[in-house]
Amino acid sequence: MELAEAIHKRKSIRAFKSDPVPKAILKEIVELALRAPSYDDTQPWELAVATGKKLEEIRQAFVEKAAAEEPNPDIPLVREFPQPYDTRRRVLGRKVLELKGISREDREKRLWWRLQGLRSFEAPCVIYIYIDRSFYQQGDALNLWPVFDCGLVAGNIMLLATSYGLGTVAQIQAVLYPDVLRKVLGIPDSKLIVLGIAIGYPNWDDPVNQLRSERAPLDSVSTWYGFD
Numbered sequence: 467m468e469l470a471e472a473i474h475k476r477k478s479i480r481a482f483k484s485d486p487v488p489k490a491i492l493k494e495i496v497e498l499a500l501r502a503p504s505y506d507d508t509q510p511w512e513l514a515v516a517t518g519k520k521l522e523e524i525r526q527a528f529v530e531k532a533a534a535e536e537p538n539p540d541i542p543l544v545r546e547f548p549q550p551y552d553t554r555r556r557v558l559g560r561k562v563l564e565l566k567g568i569s570r571e572d573r574e575k576r577l578w579w580r581l582q583g584l585r586s587f588e589a590p591c592v593i594y595i596y597i598d599r600s601f602y603q604q605g606d607a608l609n610l611w612p613v614f615d616c617g618l619v620a621g622n623i624m625l626l627a628t629s630y631g632l633g634t635v636a637q638i639q640a641v642l643y644p645d646v647l648r649k650v651l652g653i654p655d656s657k658l659i660v661l662g663i664a665i666g667y668p669n670w671d672d673p674v675n676q677l678r679s680e681r682a683p684l685d686s687v688s689t690w691y692g693f694d
């Protein structure tokens with residue numbers, strides 16, 4: 467698949483088939499994705515790839531935690547969404563619920579859908595990306611570049627997955643309870659878990675996968691200099 471086609475085709479997938487993803491394919495995707503550039507070639511990323519019983523253990527623990535505790539991700543959640551960001555996220559939330567046929571008033575179904583997110587939408591595999599705490603927390607200051615570099619790897623993974631006919635969704639939801647991931651996957655305290663990427667074959671019969679998110683027009687987000 468051409469790169470431009472993969473970029474065009476990639477979109478967040480929130481319903482997966484149960485078919486497993488062959489380990490050989492996952493390895494090809496991850497190995498190539500790690501060709502991503504990084505600040506001073508620091509390559510600050512580390513990955514944990516979970517499937518099967520291990521992933522199910524994580525899903526169940528996440529659902530139990532959600533009933534008892536507030537999320538506590540290693541990279542803090544966004545506190546405020548100024549405009550235009552707030553409108554954009556509300557539009558997304560509304561469209562997803564509409565496609566799932568869940569009304570705003572239906573608290574039970576909304577809770578079910580939130581738990582589906584915590585279960586990574588039943589994807590057969592999740593790739594967790596993490597970094598070293600000592601590189602991110604530098605005294606009183608935060609070094610944000612390792613998180614940025616992880617984003618480059620995540621982007622590569624999602625595009626490569628698309629070219630293999632796989633679907634993905636980047637998920638803060640998958641890392642909301644990092645202590646669960648530390649325990650089940652044996653990730654030490656010295657690591658900060660940045661993001662999970664749910665990956666699997668898309669269930670195209672589920673209407674939620676029809677969602678095509680909008681983008682602000684090029685002219686509204688770019689200014690061009692010295693071209694005339």
Ligand SMILES: Cc1cc2nc3c(=O)[nH]c(=O)nc-3n(C[C@H](O)[C@H](O)[C@H](O)COP(=O)(O)O)c2cc1C
Nearest residue numbers: 476477478480558583635636637638639640661679
């Ligand atoms: C850092 C990051 C975290 C995200 N976390 C979630 C998440 O927890 N749950 C979810 O359903 N989608 C999540 N997304 C997916 C975004 O909602 C999605 O990328 C955005 O709506 C644009 O849609 P598209 O990916 O289909 O182009 C996340 C995306 C990124 C980049």
